[in-house]
Amino acid sequence: MTACDLLIEGAWVLTCNPAMEVIPAGWVAVKAGRVLALGRPGEERPREAAERIDAAGAILLPGLVNAHTHLPMTLFRGLADDLPLERWLNDFIFPAERLILDPETVHAAALLALAELALSGTTTCCDGYFHADAVAEAVLASGLRAVVGQGVIDGPAPGVPDPSQNLAAAEAFCDRWEGRSPRVRPSVFCHAPYTCSEKTLAGAKRLCAARGLLFQTHAAETRREREECLARHGLTPIGLLERAGVLDEGSLLHHAVWADGGDLEILARRGSAVSHNPESNLKLAAGIAPLPEMLSRRIPVGLGTDGSASNNDLDLFGAMDLAAKVHKAARLDPTAVSAAEILRLATRQGARAIGMEAEIGAIEPGKQADLVLLETRAPHLTPLHDPVSAVVYAARGADVRTVIVGGRRVVENGRVLSFDPAPAVARVEEAAARLRRLLAPPAPGPA
Structure with missing residues (x-):
């Protein structure tokens, strides 16, 4: 199999394909921003990868x-x-x-x-x-x-x-x-x-x-x-x-x-x-x-x-x-x-x-490599009998470890990599303070 840019290995892969197939300890290969291939532990995978992620025990799902x-x-x-x-x-x-x-x-x-x-x-x-x-x-x-x-x-x-x-x-x-x-x-x-x-x-x-x-x-x-x-x-x-x-x-x-x-x-x-x-x-x-x-x-x-x-x-x-x-x-x-x-x-x-099913929404060969890796080593996600149940009934946004869009990491370990949110936070806090002043009732005049 051809070399890939990224190989994610060992995760519960929630494909969200038409059959909603779940692959235990699966792997997903990414090349040129798209899913190249995916498979089970014993199936052939790319031997060469520019980057590998050990996702053993984690849950990998579409963005x-x-x-x-x-x-x-x-x-x-x-x-x-x-x-x-x-x-x-x-x-x-x-x-x-x-x-x-x-x-x-x-x-x-x-x-x-x-x-x-x-x-x-x-x-x-x-x-x-x-x-x-x-x-x-x-x-x-x-x-x-x-x-x-x-x-x-x-x-x-x-x-x-x-x-x-x-x-x-x-x-x-x-x-x-x-x-x-x-x-x-x-x-x-x-x-x-x-x-x-x-x-x-x-x-x-x-x-x-x-x-x-x-x-x-x-x-x-x-x-x-x-x-x-x-x-x-x-x-x-x-x-x-x-x-x-x-x-x-x-x-x-x-x-x-x-x-x-x-x-x-x-x-x-x-x-x-x-x-x-x-x-x-x-x-x-x-x-x-x-x-x-x-x-x-x-x-x-x-x-x-x-x-x-x-x-x-x-x-x-x-x-x-x-x-x-x-x-x-x-x-x-x-x-x-x-x-x-x-x-x-x-x-x-x-x-x-939203009219984008051909490009996103599932982990399938040819679709955009928009992927989310959930950390499962947490009390509220233990034990993991059913990864779909865990995602819907127990997981939280804070459990997200890695986010990939088009093969590019945008979040890693709770930090946004694609841009710095700090200036936006400061601007919104300033605007919110200004809004509170504008909405405040006028101060009472002298008696």
């Missing part, structure tokens, strides 16, 4: 895929907790964004989020926010991958003060970033059917379809959204999206908590994907999405954290644990969703949901 993030919202972590979504957005988040966002601050906040993702084993995310150029530049600097969506609303937005220019700004962003780097894919993110008209939704979808890019939107996140959409349009939010002509295999809907049977049939028929965000949905008391019903209809579903302001972390291991458990409790059925199904959502199916 995790976070299907829904708002990276710069690290700025608002813990700013306005324990509130309903509508009040949280309208009374706190939207005003804070108007006060504080500029390209430099967005870049720093996105870098902070990317450091958190890398350290906890996520190598690809699907993002949507304002000042998307700054987010994309941060992704390039981080060494990770991302689908980066330019946020669109029918109102003044950070970076796009004139709403009549919202789609023009999104198109210009896509033009600047399409083909610029294999690690950044541009996208258009219409915030929601209640902040974007059908005309805007349809225009954004046409823009994406013409370029083969992913269209994103929040949809059916809360009961109130559903009820208001029914009252105003006589349709559910997903029904409205279908009427607008935006649903097909190139569309990703975030949340779909209040999708009913008819909505799920629409999604299955159109081939549209969903991101499942249980931590955010529970924190905002939005509800519990019908994940088992989505999976039974073969709707593509990825797992997401949502932004730091509504989670409040970006650790996809925590999201896996909760997603595997909450549906069991909601249905009083311990078989409602299995650990293997949830791991698939965080890897292979997540890649499919």
Whole structure:
């Protein structure tokens, strides 16, 4: 067998291939940034390797895929907790964004989020926010991958003060970033059917379809959204999206908590994907999405954290644990969703949901060598009867030892190698202090 650049040996290899094959004490060879080959202990492997990693006893899995993030919202972590979504957005988040966002601050906040993702084993995310150029530049600097969506609303937005220019700004962003780097894919993110008209939704979808890019939107996140959409349009939010002509295999809907049977049939028929965000949905008391019903209809579903302001972390291991458990409790059925199904959502199916299944999401020859090595020599991971169970129910982001993206190490032993997060931390702390001053009530005047 030909020589390779990197040979990882002795790990439990969780391939996340279609059969979800697990290889005990397996090996994976990497060449030119991609998986060259993998196999079992007795099978032929490359004799020559520029670098070897002894991973005996560790767990090797594909880099995790976070299907829904708002990276710069690290700025608002813990700013306005324990509130309903509508009040949280309208009374706190939207005003804070108007006060504080500029390209430099967005870049720093996105870098902070990317450091958190890398350290906890996520190598690809699907993002949507304002000042998307700054987010994309941060992704390039981080060494990770991302689908980066330019946020669109029918109102003044950070970076796009004139709403009549919202789609023009999104198109210009896509033009600047399409083909610029294999690690950044541009996208258009219409915030929601209640902040974007059908005309805007349809225009954004046409823009994406013409370029083969992913269209994103929040949809059916809360009961109130559903009820208001029914009252105003006589349709559910997903029904409205279908009427607008935006649903097909190139569309990703975030949340779909209040999708009913008819909505799920629409999604299955159109081939549209969903991101499942249980931590955010529970924190905002939005509800519990019908994940088992989505999976039974073969709707593509990825797992997401949502932004730091509504989670409040970006650790996809925590999201896996909760997603595997909450549906069991909601249905009083311990078989409602299995650990293997949830791991698939965080890897292979997540890649499919964001349109990148051909490149990432599994350890298979020819795919990108995006790999995560978990240290298992810890009390909470001992004994290791079943590595899939350990990953979903017991592992934490802090257990990540090594992260590799495209054959290049970006994390080693709890340290980010691809960039220095310290300047971003300092910039975000300064911006957060400024935001607190701006939001503080005025001091009382003299009596």
